[in-house]
Amino acid sequence: MSLVNVTDLTVEFGSLHAVDGLTFRLEQGAALALVGESGSGKSTVASALLGLHRGTGARVGGSIEVAGVDVQAASDDELRRLRGGKAAMVFQDPLSSLDPYYAIGDQIAEVYRVHTRASRRAARARAVEVLDRVGIPDAVRRSRSRPHEFSGGMRQRALIAMALACAPGLLIADEPTTALDVTVQAQILDLLHTLREETGMGLLLVTHDVGVAAESVDEVLVMRHGRAVEHGPVSAVLGSPAQPYTRELLGAVPRVDAPRGHAEVPEKPAEAVLEATGLRREFGRGKRAFTAVDDVSLTIRRGETLGIVGESGSGKTTLGRMLVGLLEPTAGEVRYDGHARVGVNPAVQMVFQDPVSSLNPRRSVGESIADPLRARGEADEGRIRGRVRELLERVGLEAAHYDRYPHEFSGGQRQRVGIARALAADPRVIVCDEPVSALDVTTQAQVVALLGELQRELGLALVFVAHDLAVVRQVSDRVAVMRRGRIVEEGPADEVYDNPQNPYTKQLLAAVPALDPRIAAQRRAARRELAVV
Amino acid sequence: MSGFGGFALRRTVGAVVTLFAISVIVYVVFYVTPGNVAQITCGPRCSPAQVQQVAEQLHLNDPLYTQYWHFLQGLVVGQDYSTGTSVEHCSAPCLGLSYQSDQQVTALILAKLPVSLSLVFGAMVLWLILGVGTGVLSAWRRGRLTERLLTGVTLAGVATPVFVIGLVLMIVVCGQFQLLPFPQYVAFTDDPEQWAWNLLLPWLSLALIEAAAFARLTRAAMLETLAEDHIRTFRAYGVGERSVIGRHALRGALAPVIALNANNFGSAVGGAVLTETLFGLPGIGQELVHAVNVVDLPVVVGMVLVIGFFVVVANVVADVLYAVADRRVVLA
Numbered sequence: 018m019s020l021v022n023v024t025d026l027t028v029e030f031g032s033l034h035a036v037d038g039l040t041f042r043l044e045q046g047a048a049l050a051l052v053g054e055s056g057s058g059k060s061t062v063a064s065a066l067l068g069l070h071r072g073t074g075a076r077v078g079g080s081i082e083v084a085g086v087d088v089q090a091a092s093d094d095e096l097r098r099l100r101g102g103k104a105a106m107v108f109q110d111p112l113s114s115l116d117p118y119y120a121i122g123d124q125i126a127e128v129y130r131v132h133t134r135a136s137r138r139a140a141r142a143r144a145v146e147v148l149d150r151v152g153i154p155d156a157v158r159r160s161r162s163r164p165h166e167f168s169g170g171m172r173q174r175a176l177i178a179m180a181l182a183c184a185p186g187l188l189i190a191d192e193p194t195t196a197l198d199v200t201v202q203a204q205i206l207d208l209l210h211t212l213r214e215e216t217g218m219g220l221l222l223v224t225h226d227v228g229v230a231a232e233s234v235d236e237v238l239v240m241r242h243g244r245a246v247e248h249g250p251v252s253a254v255l256g257s258p259a260q261p262y263t264r265e266l267l268g269a270v271p272r273v274d275a276p277r278g279h280a281e282v283p284e285k286p287a288e289a290v291l292e293a294t295g296l297r298r299e300f301g302r303g304k305r306a307f308t309a310v311d312d313v314s315l316t317i318r319r320g321e322t323l324g325i326v327g328e329s330g331s332g333k334t335t336l337g338r339m340l341v342g343l344l345e346p347t348a349g350e351v352r353y354d355g356h357a358r359v360g361v362n363p364a365v366q367m368v369f370q371d372p373v374s375s376l377n378p379r380r381s382v383g384e385s386i387a388d389p390l391r392a393r394g395e396a397d398e399g400r401i402r403g404r405v406r407e408l409l410e411r412v413g414l415e416a417a418h419y420d421r422y423p424h425e426f427s428g429g430q431r432q433r434v435g436i437a438r439a440l441a442a443d444p445r446v447i448v449c450d451e452p453v454s455a456l457d458v459t460t461q462a463q464v465v466a467l468l469g470e471l472q473r474e475l476g477l478a479l480v481f482v483a484h485d486l487a488v489v490r491q492v493s494d495r496v497a498v499m500r501r502g503r504i505v506e507e508g509p510a511d512e513v514y515d516n517p518q519n520p521y522t523k524q525l526l527a528a529v530p531a532l533d534p535r536i537a538a539q540r541r542a543a544r545r546e547l548a549v550v
Numbered sequence: 551m552s553g554f555g556g557f558a559l560r561r562t563v564g565a566v567v568t569l570f571a572i573s574v575i576v577y578v579v580f581y582v583t584p585g586n587v588a589q590i591t592c593g594p595r596c597s598p599a600q601v602q603q604v605a606e607q608l609h610l611n612d613p614l615y616t617q618y619w620h621f622l623q624g625l626v627v628g629q630d631y632s633t634g635t636s637v638e639h640c641s642a643p644c645l646g647l648s649y650q651s652d653q654q655v656t657a658l659i660l661a662k663l664p665v666s667l668s669l670v671f672g673a674m675v676l677w678l679i680l681g682v683g684t685g686v687l688s689a690w691r692r693g694r695l696t697e698r699l700l701t702g703v704t705l706a707g708v709a710t711p712v713f714v715i716g717l718v719l720m721i722v723v724c725g726q727f728q729l730l731p732f733p734q735y736v737a738f739t740d741d742p743e744q745w746a747w748n749l750l751l752p753w754l755s756l757a758l759i760e761a762a763a764f765a766r767l768t769r770a771a772m773l774e775t776l777a778e779d780h781i782r783t784f785r786a787y788g789v790g791e792r793s794v795i796g797r798h799a800l801r802g803a804l805a806p807v808i809a810l811n812a813n814n815f816g817s818a819v820g821g822a823v824l825t826e827t828l829f830g831l832p833g834i835g836q837e838l839v840h841a842v843n844v845v846d847l848p849v850v851v852g853m854v855l856v857i858g859f860f861v862v863v864a865n866v867v868a869d870v871l872y873a874v875a876d877r878r879v880v881l882a
Contacts, residue, residue: 100785116801117876118875
């Protein structure tokens with residue numbers, strides 16, 4: 018009997034067909050990844066396996082069988098026994114997925130008691146046992162901590178511990194590593210792999226990241242618009258995709274091991290536009306003082322792209338904000354065109370990470386783009402409108418979009434609006450802070466291409482701040498790797514990536530998921546050896 | 551827990567500073583008014599000699615900061631008032647003398663305070679039970695008939711003045727069916743049972759009005775919490791709906807309830823005038839209205855300070871409870 022048997026599954030929310038005739042099986046102990054971009058219906062499938070759509074107004078059709086339970090026909094009690102007992106789910110955002118008010122050990126114990134009728138004491142002991150199992154150090158003490166006292170990786174481990182508590186036969190992981198840094202992601206994926214080897218449980222992994230799938234599963238099911246595009250062994254689907262969409266998806270994934278596409282080496286280095294010397298920034302005072310950026314010096318030349326890469330908390334966003342002038346450095350200075358700069362300068366603009374929250378939802382996008390023009394003193398409405406229309410077309414939108422509001426656009430389009438707004442002030446430098454991290458890979462590729470095009474055309478210098486090593490390689494001429502507020506390694510992109518000198522850079526690169534399952538297995542073995550030492 | 555102790559201490563120090571600021575503002579507002587303050591304080595029937603005596607007792611001829619200093623001194627260590635022939639001692643916390651009723655303000659307030667506190671404490675217990683209970687129920691039964699009925703009832707509760715509810719209750723319960731006697735205040739120390747029976751109707755009418763606001767707030771906060779990710783986690787792990795609502799969602803909804811309760815408790819101590827009047831309870835609210843009507847300045851100032859004291863204290867208690875409910879508050 019299969020562990021999961023889904024036949025002709027449909028899920029409709031009102032008139033939206035989120036899942037449309039999906040059929041797949043998962044055998045005991047096997048691992049399957051549902052891969053797709055946002056809106057492909059992959060998470061909806063995961064929720065359907067546990068009957069989580071019941072009572073929400075969604076219409077679920079077809080048959081779902083999980084661990085011998087007919088999810089469609091099961092009573093509420095049967096369904097509750099399935100959830101967490103026979104099949105457990107690990108969610109994307111570990112901070113919001115745990116109750117902030119209770120100790121982590123208590124939350125796991127509560128779930129355990131629901132399914133086993135164990136005593137409070139026994140449930141607490143089990144909680145400590147599983148926390149220890151997933152690698153939480155000093156599990157007895159840490160089980161009394163609340164979620165906010167854990168780091169992102171530890172929270173995800175705690176959620177996995179909760180899933181393990183009742184020894185389920187199936188683990189459903191919905192984007193389990195999306196909110197995590199790349200080194201932590203590697204640890205979590207390795208943990209899932211080891212757990213699977215030891216307990217023999219099946220794994221259904223839902224992810225948008227092809228690399229994560231390649232690292233973790235035997236089979237891949239590529240989804241688009243609620244339908245299966247391609248389904249097969251991971252090496253076959255990723256190695257020689259049969260469907261055009263799969264090829265497109267794989268083509269859009271930036272490769273950390275591929276050199277940058279265009280290589281126009283200038284004869285002599287262009288003049289420096291932006292120079293930072295000895296930049297330092299502290300937050301807080303007294304005992305709580307925290308140094309976010311410490312003694313960073315950089316030079317950005319005309320027409321080049323400097324990539325700044327680092328994990329969360331490395332100080333890369335703080336650095337970016339200081340370069341633009343949104344934050345005053347505690348020490349050091351930023352020079353623009355050789356002159357010391359105070360406050361913001363229209364020639365240095367910024368593109369922000371989240372295009373949803375960085376545009377005012379109550380103003381039309383045209384008005385938002387016009388802001389820098391008005392700030393510069395332009396008062397002629399006709400000229401402003403004309404310039405904004407020009408900018409909209411320049412970034413690949415339509416002039417008629419002037420009067421639309423942010424919610425009418427997709428994520429990629431919104432980021433184009435953000436870029437148009439940065440361009441409005443005729444900048445010479447644009448600092449992009451995680452400009453594509455909220456976007457799907459195919460959209461990501463388009464936005465990256467647009468930035469490159471604008472750079473060549475307008476001779477812009479770009480500072481590209483991101484946590485994704487592959488994207489940074491794809492766009493950068495030079496790369497600076499940040500850790501704990503300092504630059505640990507800096508140099509031409511290909512040199513840093515192909516021949517890293519700093520141990521931290523090596524560690525980062527080793528943690529990037531490989532698209533080839535064989536290489537992924539080799540890297541996992543290598544990481545294991547590193548961990549033993 | 552050292553962080554927690556420090557947090558409580560910081561809040562208490564903050565409260566003392568706030569109270570000090572309130573006393574300055576109240577003093578300035580009432581004593582730096584145009585007109586003859588001594589004449590107003592003494593009352594309309596005072597002779598010029600008496601007015602002169604009041605001016606001296608309150609140091610009204612001295613600079614403003616000296617006047618305030620003496621006032622503050624009275625609050626902290628007590629003060630002696632000389633009438634020329636005899637000396638009246640007013641021990642700390644001395645809020646001054648009411649020349650019109652010939653009493654010490656502190657004594658006057660202390661006589662009324664138990665009535666107001668009895669009323670508000672009892673009503674608070676009721677409004678929390680009724681309000682939070684209704685809120686939880688309507689969040690749980692969202693979209694069903696129960697919820698719509700409860701929403702209608704609470705809306706009616708918010709819209710009904712206390713004297714309507716109180717009168718109806720009194721007519722039905724005490725008049726028509728004679729289940730309870732018409733309320734008459736009995737001190738708790740005299741007879742706890744009679745105290746409770748007599749206060750039952752006042753409690754109920756004050757609580758019904760207040761509960762409506764709590765029900766609406768609890769419902770909104772619960773619905774917000776129920777939409778959060780961690781609720782989804784526990785549902786996806788087979789935790790029953792009762793536990794999800796009662797343990798996880800309610801905990802998240804408590805913070806705004808605590809905050810609203812602090813405000814409403816503090817302001818009801820001096821602000822339940824209508825309830826007090828309707829049921830003939832000689833509390834702070836009634837006394838304040840009387841003092842304002844006859845322009846008894848020392849009493850008004852004293853009352854305002856006492857009410858301010860309760861609002862501030864209620865808020866400190868709320869802040870500390872807040873931190874107990876959610877440890878992340880201590881960090882902020």
